[in-house]
Amino acid sequence: MKNSTYAACVVASAFMFATPVLADATAEGIAKYREALAEGNPAELWEMRGEELWKEARGPKKATLEKCDLGQGPGVVKGVFVTLPRHFADTGRVQDLESRLLTCMETLQGIPADEVAKTPFGKGEQKNIEALVAWISAESRGMKFNLPMAHPEEKRMYEIGKRAFNYRGGTHDFGCVTCHGEDGKRIRLQDLPNLTKGPDAARGFGSWPAYRVSSGELWSMQRRLNDCFRQQRFPYPMYGSDVTVALSSYLGVTANGTVESIAPAIKR
């Protein structure tokens, strides 16, 4: 059952991304991409590690994450990914999956959230976050986004995210909206989702975390947003900062009820 769903997702990914990838990437990239498709999405390796990490006693408190509340009660992982970001009463904040994991790691395991947030992507505890988000997102594969909007803070973060999305600045006058505000556009040969509309927002937002063939890495949503801001010529968004959570709220709410999440997807 799991394998057949998984195979369907790989095939779906191939349809969605084959054209831009084949024409855009280097020969080496194409070879790696084909290899990846032949063998399935390597994100599965991160998923397996993530499931182990969830149950592993770690940190100064030698505790597991099994009591972590991702919004549906302590320990519930199935289906939570498509409801985040959401408001959490214990922190009084709207949190995305990654900022919520920092809270759980700190309170349950005693791993300082500040230090994890400062760790560069792909290193140390950030590698563990990659594995965790791969597994947790996979547990919502095939589900539609259903972010709650009842709490005033959720509404507020959505509204802030919408404004951040349209915020044009920097040397190039770019904003998220420059590339992701219209239907059917491309950068070079890369198709750009129109993130202001439901189905595209679900396809864009619902693909991350994703395995990136070009770098052989698994990128979380935080890392994806970070690289968007880099290319916009903006300064560096701090890990788990409000702008990143607000953008995810805006994208997630826009995606609500449209197409199914395929995260962790496979990308160029």
Next chain:
Amino acid sequence: MNIRIRQGAVALAVLATVAGCAGTGASRVSSADYDKDAAAVMAASFREQGIVKTDRLTQDEVMVACSKFGHSLDDDLRERFQAAALAEVKWPSDGKYIGDWKEGEKIAQSGRGLTWTDKPDAANGGNCYNCHRITKKEISYGTIGPSLYQYGKVHGSTEATQKYVWAKIWNPNAYSACTNMPRFGTHGILDEKQIRHIVALLLDPKSPVNAE
């Protein structure tokens, strides 16, 4: 008949009540409040990295308006922004608009410069192919901007066209306020020499844009 009217009246009453509630709710947190919150979040969420300082977030009047209204500015603002943009275009110091199209092609291909992973002394690219079709040979082009293939062939290389293209690259708001295109000259992304090369790429009859 009577029943239908009564149902209609009830439905209207319900609608009025709902609208009344929605009105009260909306006035509690206004759009201006969210604007203020968004500004605070933008200011608190970023740090400097490499060559990029947080002053990149500072918006001028054009950025503020374009963020708020997108491409649908009102006519007064549009005219004012376009006139101001045209007035501040710095024309070539030697009066020459056309450089070397081969250099222009290199600049059009390059997407480098001004990100936090770029070096301070590296030459900036124009990123042109990211958004425009330009030569026939380069099939890896974006579609955010219009095709510029055969631009010179269609428009000619008169002084008026040369000036138009120069100003469009220097500050594209001169002709289209809140365009997606960066203000290459105004913001110092490209220098005079580089802009001359790009004008050549588009207008020189020998450039592959027009010759192929």
